[in-house]
Each structure stands twice: as C-alpha cells, then as structure tokens.
Amino acid sequence: MHYTRDEIINAVRAAGIVGAGGAGFPSYLKLQPPKGTVIETVIANGSECEPLLHTDKTLLRTKAHLVVDGVRLSMQAVGAKEGIIGIKGHYQDVVKAVTAALPKDGSIRVHQLENYYPAGDEFLLVYDIKKRIIPEGGLPLQVGVVVNNVLTLSQMAEAMNGKAVTERILTVTGAVEVPVVVSAPVGTSYRELLAAACGVVCDNPVVLDGGPMMGQIVPDLEAGITKATSGIVVLPEGHFVIDMKxxxxxxxxxxxxxxxxxxxxxxxxxxxxxxxxxxxxxxxxxxxxxxxxxxxxxxxxxxxxxxxxxxxxxxxxxxxxxxxxxxxxxxxxxxxxxxxxxxxxxxxxxxxxxxxxxxALPTLVKKIHLAEYAQREVVHKGQVETNKVRIVLNRHIGAPATPTVSLGQRVLLGDVIGATPQEKMGSIYHASIAGKVTDVSDKLVEITR
Ligand code: SF4
Ligand code: SF4
Missing domain, CATH: 1.10.1060 (Fumarate Reductase Iron-sulfur Protein; Chain B, domain 2)
Known part of the structure; x- marks a missing residue:
C-alpha cells in the first residue's frame, strides 16, 4: 500500500517510535531530512554487535516481513531509491529468512556484514555498506543515507495499522538460569524479566540495561524497561566488565x-x-x-x-x-x-x-571474559505478562514528555499517557497494559492491572 510522506511521519510520531537500538532518537525526525538533502539509501541496522544479545536476530528470524515493510515505508518517506538490510553474514539462517521476505522488484537487498564490534555503529555501518565516511560529529544524511534499527522499522510498519509502541523484544542473559529472548510490555520491571529467565545464578549479581559494552548498571530492579532496552545482562560483582563500569x-x-x-x-x-x-x-x-x-x-x-x-x-x-x-x-x-x-x-x-x-567478536568475547555466557543456548520464549508497569517518560532524545493522565484514572492498552509538546522534539508514551494509574509524576507513570 502506498502512503503519503505526511501520513507515514504522522503515524510514526503518534506511535511514539524512538530508536530501539539504544539511543532513543525520535524516529519521525529521521524521516524529515532538511530541505534540499537527497537521500539515496535507507539502511536497516540488523548488525546487533553487542556480545550476548540476540534480540534483533530473533526479530529478523520471526518478523522479517515487518522489517522489510518498514524499510519500504522509510524509503517512501525520504524518497530513497534503495533499501539495504545489514545483517552479519555469520548468521546465515537470518540472512535466508530476510532474503525470503524481500520484494521481487530488487529495491531492497541484504548486505552481509563482518562479525566485528562495533559493526552496528552507524558510522561504521554506512562505511561498510556504502564506502562513505560520515563527517566528524555528523549524521548519515550528510552522505545521503538514513539508518534505522530493525526493530524501529518493524514498529513503523505496525504504526501504519495504528499500533503504538507498547512492548519490546529483548534478550535476558549472562548469569541467569535460562538465557531467553522475550517480548514484554514497556515498563515491566527488571526483576520480572530476570524471573522470565528462571532467575539469577551468581552471588552478588549486577544487572545491566543493554549489552556488556555500552549497557548501564541498573540501580533499582523494580524500575521498568524502556522502549530502548535491547537487553538485560547479569554479571557477578567483580567481573572485569562490571569493575570497569x-x-x-x-x-x-x-x-x-x-x-x-x-x-x-x-x-x-x-x-x-x-x-x-x-x-x-x-x-x-x-x-x-x-x-x-x-x-x-x-x-x-x-x-x-x-x-x-x-x-x-x-x-x-x-x-x-x-x-x-x-x-x-x-x-x-x-x-x-x-x-x-x-x-x-x-x-x-x-x-x-x-x-x-x-x-572480531569472538576475540572481544574472550578478552572481556564472556565466553562462558556466549556459548549458552538462548531460548525464544515469547510474551511476558505483568500486572504492573512503570513507564519512564524521558527515555528519548529531546524534550521530556509530561504525563497526560492523573492518579486513579483508568487506561486501556495503547492510550496516550505522556507526551512532549507538539512543537518540541520529543516523543509520546502509551499505556503498555490496561489498568489504573497508581503513581504519576513528571518523570514516570505507573499502571496496575
Ligand atoms: S569509547 Fe573509546 S574507542 Fe570508542 S569511540 Fe570513544 S574513544 Fe574511541
Ligand atoms: S595505557 Fe591504556 S589509556 Fe594509556 S595509551 Fe595505552 S591503551 Fe591508552
């Protein structure tokens, strides 16, 4: 189906889509390059270079058609002629799944990337695929490219059917009983997600939001995951990665x-x-x-x-x-x-x-003492249910969102609960479960089923 540029941009903004790879950049802005900028290529970033994470690969295996649809929508919005999905050649099953979902007209193709860190850094991704160097402190659009994470693109495809970002897929791994990839409502607590991996198996665990390289230590396990939480990694206190952080x-x-x-x-x-x-x-x-x-x-x-x-x-x-x-x-x-x-x-x-x-990723994994975790099988477990979500309203780049609900109010799944003023760069947040607002502040909305 063909949509106008404005229809795509408005749907992406209304769905509250931000960069799912970790940065949280509002996605509707990437679809609006400055006047006079020529965008030739949309790149889908499926490189997932952080050790131990299997989030994007699982998404590509199971929902390749949505990612391809998202690439097509982005191409329509920015006027690009070509779409390229960057995937590590190391994962041939993922390459095959995505290749099978490509359109027959040849407008979108797969580019097989090397298995190194940080292949997912958009500066390196653009160079690896297009052999163009983004200027210092610059953006991909300066070399005619728009880059989006694969989950972000699948969310764009769903936004055209009115679906807001209320859940996300993520990996829970490291020192846990069963490393898993699950989908969970935004705002689900870290503690519940560790339970989905059958619990922690080390003394003095330290929990990271994100991968071992760029992830941040989680100070409170009752806090909720955000739209940008690609993984939860548990490592014992005293581990080299934790000491350095x-x-x-x-x-x-x-x-x-x-x-x-x-x-x-x-x-x-x-x-x-x-x-x-x-x-x-x-x-x-x-x-x-x-x-x-x-x-x-x-x-x-x-x-x-x-x-x-x-x-x-x-x-x-x-x-x-x-x-x-x-x-x-x-x-x-x-x-x-x-x-x-x-x-x-x-x-x-x-x-x-x-x-x-x-x-090389295997070298990095050994160097930072993660080999014992990297060798373990990761189970795709499906959906995690929760009775309470705590949704942080400022986990995006731009002006913070402010709550649009009040204490005690009943909300349905997908209702708007917080928004940045329209005239400012920012994002919109939606109820990720149906229930009652049980806590609200300028930074957070808690909903209990
Ligand atoms: S974190 Fe270190 S290696 Fe990475 S870009 Fe900065 S200076 Fe370079
Ligand atoms: S000792 Fe470490 S910080 Fe100093 S130059 Fe060598 S690598 Fe860099």
Whole structure:
C-alpha cells in the first residue's frame, strides 16, 4: 500500500517510535531530512554487535516481513531509491529468512556484514555498506543515507495499522538460569524479566540495561524497561566488565597518572579513529596525565567519541584505564559550559589499518571474559505478562514528555499517557497494559492491572 510522506511521519510520531537500538532518537525526525538533502539509501541496522544479545536476530528470524515493510515505508518517506538490510553474514539462517521476505522488484537487498564490534555503529555501518565516511560529529544524511534499527522499522510498519509502541523484544542473559529472548510490555520491571529467565545464578549479581559494552548498571530492579532496552545482562560483582563500569572518573584520573604508558593501543583500535576522525584517546589521556597535549583539540575531541567502550574494555585491558569515561566527563563539562563541537572534517579515506584493526567478536568475547555466557543456548520464549508497569517518560532524545493522565484514572492498552509538546522534539508514551494509574509524576507513570 502506498502512503503519503505526511501520513507515514504522522503515524510514526503518534506511535511514539524512538530508536530501539539504544539511543532513543525520535524516529519521525529521521524521516524529515532538511530541505534540499537527497537521500539515496535507507539502511536497516540488523548488525546487533553487542556480545550476548540476540534480540534483533530473533526479530529478523520471526518478523522479517515487518522489517522489510518498514524499510519500504522509510524509503517512501525520504524518497530513497534503495533499501539495504545489514545483517552479519555469520548468521546465515537470518540472512535466508530476510532474503525470503524481500520484494521481487530488487529495491531492497541484504548486505552481509563482518562479525566485528562495533559493526552496528552507524558510522561504521554506512562505511561498510556504502564506502562513505560520515563527517566528524555528523549524521548519515550528510552522505545521503538514513539508518534505522530493525526493530524501529518493524514498529513503523505496525504504526501504519495504528499500533503504538507498547512492548519490546529483548534478550535476558549472562548469569541467569535460562538465557531467553522475550517480548514484554514497556515498563515491566527488571526483576520480572530476570524471573522470565528462571532467575539469577551468581552471588552478588549486577544487572545491566543493554549489552556488556555500552549497557548501564541498573540501580533499582523494580524500575521498568524502556522502549530502548535491547537487553538485560547479569554479571557477578567483580567481573572485569562490571569493575570497569563501576570505577569513578576521579579514581580513573588518579590511576591513569601512574599507569598510562602511552602505548597508543586505545587510539589504534578506536573505531572512530579508524574511520579517519581526529580522535586520539591516548593523547586525551595525556591531557590528564601530563597536561601537555593540545587541550583545544584533544579535549573537544570528546564530541567525536561514540562511547563504544573499545578503548576501555578491549584496548586497555591490561592497565584497565578508561579513555571512554574521560571523554564522557569532558563532553558533559563542555556542554555545561555551552561549548559546541568544533570538529566537522570529512576524512577522504579511512586509516590504513582500518581493516586489520577491526575487533572480531569472538576475540572481544574472550578478552572481556564472556565466553562462558556466549556459548549458552538462548531460548525464544515469547510474551511476558505483568500486572504492573512503570513507564519512564524521558527515555528519548529531546524534550521530556509530561504525563497526560492523573492518579486513579483508568487506561486501556495503547492510550496516550505522556507526551512532549507538539512543537518540541520529543516523543509520546502509551499505556503498555490496561489498568489504573497508581503513581504519576513528571518523570514516570505507573499502571496496575
Ligand atoms: S589509556 Fe591504556 S591503551 Fe591508552 S595509551 Fe594509556 S595505557 Fe595505552
Ligand atoms: S569509547 Fe573509546 S574507542 Fe570508542 S569511540 Fe570513544 S574513544 Fe574511541
């Protein structure tokens, strides 16, 4: 069926779709490139490069037709002639399932990606598929491409039938009894999802929202998952990944002065550096260690860091330092001072070591001590039911949503419960179960069945 551009954009906005891969960027905005921008290609990001996660692969195995429909809708909205679904060639069953769902006119095809981390970083994805380098601090549309996660695209297809984002598929894995992929209402508690994996099997568990590389520690297991929760990973306290996430910036600065040997390995493996961007984590470490690098350059290069964690978990695994954390702290401080990214160069070519410095996923898994979890079978379990959801209203990029319901109000599945004002960039939130509003604040709506 053919829809107009406005019909697609309005449906995507009304459904509350945000980037499901983790960033939470409002998807209707990606469908509205600035006037004069020519978009040639829509890329569906099915690379799922975080170790241990099987969310996107399961979606592609079971709902490839929805992803293909979403690609077609995006192509219609932005006027692109070509659609490409990026999937790791390592998963041939997924490639086959998606290939079988492609339209016969040849407008959408599968591109088989290498099995490396972070193949799903859209800068690398665009280079791997189109051989175009997105400028420093830039966007895919600057090189004629729109990138969306595969779940986001399937949600777009469902939005055309009036379905809002009320549930999401995710992996629950790590130190759990049975690693699973499940679908759950947005706002289901982490605790209930761990129960869906038959519970935790280690002492002193630490729970991550997201994968081991970029996931964040969950401070409260009663909190609810968000539209951007692609996985829940449990690791024991004291695990290398957890230790690196827990160390504070202050501890890191102190440690770095004694331990950073300026070996260059963090810069050598940094994926954004490999693309030719002027980001050199080892030089930025020098700004704190010796105070004699160029602060204007090596501090503001924090704007070029994707927070992928390669420098922290893979490059500096012996000294256990974290350029990533230093970049995050610098970026926060620069933004607080009103400093904008001054780096906008577009490299003509990638670094000469681009291909052979790619971090193979099996190597990464061993390096960060996840092999015992990676080998386990992951069961596709279906739907998780819950009697209570806690839906956070600010888990997207843009202005926060404010509640549109009041305490005690009854809501039906799919009713709007919070929204960012129409004139501002943001998102809309919907009731993910039917029930009564049992708690409401400017940040959260709780619904009990
Ligand atoms: S932070 Fe680590 S990897 Fe980077 S230069 Fe220092 S010691 Fe080497
Ligand atoms: S987290 Fe580290 S490796 Fe990743 S982009 Fe930032 S500096 Fe580079």
């Amino acid at each position: 827990k160390i504070s910036v202050q501890q890191m600065v102190k440690k770095s002065k004694a331990a950073c040997c300026q070996c260059f390995r963090c810069s050598d493996l940094c994926p954004r550096n490999l693309l030719g961007h002027e980001i050199y984590p080892h030089k930025t470490m020098r700004t704190i260690d010796y105070n004699h690098a160029d602060p204007a350059k090596h501090i503001t290069s924090a704007f070029l860091c994707s927070q992928c964690g390669v420098c922290e978990l893979a490059a500096c695994d012996v000294m256990k330092l974290s350029p990533r954390k230093i970049f995050a702290a610098y970026r926060k401080e620069l933004l607080a001072r009103g400093v904008k990214n001054p780096h906008h160069e577009q490299p003509k070519e990638v670094r000469s070591n681009f291909e052979f410095s790619k971090l």
